[in-house]
Amino acid sequence: MSKVGRVVNRLAERAARAVRCCTPPAPSRLGPEAAACCAHLFRALADETRLQILGLLAAAREALCVCDIEANFALSQPTISHHLKVLREAGLVRAERRGLWVYYSLDRQGLAAVVEFGSALD
Amino acid sequence: MSKVGRVVNRLAERAARAVRCCTPPAPSRLGPEAAACCAHLFRALADETRLQILGLLAAAREALCVCDIEANFALSQPTISHHLKVLREAGLVRAERRGLWVYYSLDRQGLAAVVEFGSALD
DNA sequence: CACCTGTATAGACGAACGTCAATATACTTC
DNA sequence: GAAGTATATTGACGTTCGTCTATACAGGTG
DSSP states (O other): OOHHHHHHHHHHHHHHOOSOSSSOOOOOSSOHHHHHHHHHHHHHHSOHHHHHHHHHHHHHTSOEEHHHHHTTSSSOHHHHHHHHHHHHHTTSEEEEEETTEEEEEEOHHHHHHHHHHHHHHO | OOHHHHHHHHHHHHHHOOSOSSSOOOOOSSOHHHHHHHHHHHHHHSSHHHHHHHHHHHHHOSOEEHHHHHTTSSSOHHHHHHHHHHHHHTTSEEEEEETTEEEEEEOHHHHHHHHHHHHHTO
């Protein structure tokens, strides 16, 4: 059976089961689209190296060039570049070119989103 | 060459490069052990389904049994059980057995950790 | 212009993850 | 204790992720 078919079957089966076991359904506080957006953000934070990069940028309190960041890890340059890209696309850091170097700094907006999420569910 | 060998080589090479390009090294605000711990937490949040489960529990403002949670998703029972386990082990939800059912509720401590992280880097 | 240096991208590979069907476990009821 | 229901665990499979090497691109310098 197709995947869609299986899903439909499962939902129909649930609808048929008239008696709910305990509490009535409550509308989630996090819609599917909001959840997808937050998941993208948290996926960027779900790696030890990326968290340490954020820690470095926070401690520096100023922009750092890639080679400075790279110097703190026993990882190849492309790997660091990859992590920076993930952080950038999640809105957690910003990049700025200065001549030959690219400087990265924290993007407070992304961090604010993290705090917001935690507070919203509380 | 072994992985360790490669890493050692890379570090030695960096030490040899006497001239740093721009800023002096700053101690990270997030040690390796703290980063690993936070990464574990965020990995649990890095999935759309798990975020929606948290949203459900937050909206309910009371414990929900697994079948109630399950009813909100087109996913198999073992899959939901798996997600609940991940959330449990991250300290984001708590489980409590009541007769035949297991009730899940938010664990504010885990959520507080998320907020703390966001604030700490700011 | 040719060359060098810093950063990004492409492609490959193994590990980890989300999902499922099948099965086991925990508890209740007859 | 046998049967039924709610939840957890196991093992398999395809996908995503982190890492690497090799290479491309961008911006300086002779």
